[in-house]
Amino acid sequence: MPHPVLDLTASSIEITRALCDIPSVSGDEKQIADAVEQALSGLTHLEVMRDGDTIIARTDRGRDKRVVLAGHLDTVPIKDNLPTRFETIDGREYLWGRGTVDMKAGVAVQLKLAAELVDPAVDLTWVWYDHEEVAAELNSLGRIVQTRPELLVGDFAILSEPTSARVEGGCNGSLRVELRAFGTRAHSGRSWVGENAIHKLAPALAALAAYEPATIEVDGLAYREGLNAVGISGGVAGNVIPDEGMIHVNYRFAPDKSVEQALAHVREIFPDYDITVVDRAESARPGLNAPLAADFLAAVGSEPLPKYGWTDVARFSALGVPAVNYGPGDALKAHADDERCATDEITACENGLRRWLSGA
Missing domain, CATH: 3.30.70.360 (Alpha-Beta Plaits)
Structure with a gap:
């Protein structure tokens, strides 16, 4: 069977579909991690590292600020909801299938921008990690916090958890x-x-x-x-x-x-x-008092909301890095049999992050 190949010049919607069509239930992330690593390997503006099935890519432009953007590669088990397909509901287009909401649409946006933003306004650290949907002790972001915390140092962090393209600060x-x-x-x-x-x-x-x-x-x-x-x-x-x-x-x-x-x-x-x-x-405070937060909110055009559930923003908060949740998809559809993500939210997150990270 040929290894999956990701085309990062495609639209973020098509990248989402390609990612979702690579099964990656927790514990089986090697194939998708291989595809991500291969897609990034030829990009000379990024230093690409691998830790298990976690891929980290960093710019080093000498900027005075660094932003960390993270998303997990794994999903909950598949339940007759792959391969993906497009469907229209009440005139709105959705991409249907396991992982579209939680959280491969957010990962797709990150990958497209990681490839595109050669000269960003701030230095960037991109983290795509495994084992998020299972016991906390298996979560590779938690492992890296313990073993290589210097890789996660930044002035602000964004976790692409599904928030319907709105900013949700901190977490309970x-x-x-x-x-x-x-x-x-x-x-x-x-x-x-x-x-x-x-x-x-x-x-x-x-x-x-x-x-x-x-x-x-x-x-x-x-x-x-x-x-x-x-x-x-x-x-x-x-x-x-x-x-x-x-x-x-x-x-x-x-x-x-x-x-x-x-x-x-x-x-x-x-x-x-x-x-x-x-x-x-542990909980995490909203992270909206950080100097970068006001510009971020203005660029993505969002009034901040609280995050009621727990997310990995708390891991960044524990490192002293203020963090927020921001990604496409309705969190109520995460893990659902009819999991589906509105494609306009994928585009909205891509455009908002591009404006902010490029300083446009």
Whole structure:
């Protein structure tokens, strides 16, 4: 089978289609990484490096500012939604297929501009990375943060997550914990001998149902929080009083607080339960106070919005690099069976980034 070849002189829409037609479910990114590396290898204005299946390309024009632009190459599993096709809905053209929204349209825009912008107004670092759609410890951007953080240094960063071609600043943090209650096991025919651990979870469920999540303004953007039960387990058998019960709770917190502050809030709400942290991800402030942010917003013509979910902008924020989300595609269609991206949003992101990065 011939290796896929990317033509970076094609339109960003056609590059999107070519990228999507290269299957790259998480863990199987080698073929698409090979294609990206090969497409960039002849461009003399870029220094191209590879780390596993992550490709990094950098300009070195001696500019006094550097911008990092990143996008992931992998997708969630395919579900009868490849190869891609064009379709029109209510007079608007869409490219349909796995990866069109999350996030190969954003990657296509980046690749086209990486090839085109020989003499940008700022120095550029382009990062196309693998394993974003799986466990955080496999995410190669996180690996590079740990092993080669100097490659990600910049004055501003843009992650091409789908935002419908609007700027979404920062991101909420995420904390997942397990709340446990303990009791005494007994035969259910003599239940008074035991102590039912599942029943002890009732106050926690009541607190979750009654909880009123806050909306917190951070640097001019209003972030909506959420505290929810996302799983519950317990029980031994149909005739046994359980001696342990657990509620899995997810707290999505605004970027005014750290993970430790978020955990302190959870402990305050549930003081009577054993709490085990199973996953944590720091939030990221909007990044809109950076000197480059105002020019960026003007160039792309967008009023900033908050990012409610967690994204890899938090990795840049942890390095002290202010970062925003900006890319084509409706995030509600990410991972959907009918995943599809409006082609006018692909063009809008390309034109907006070109204006800003070229200083036009």
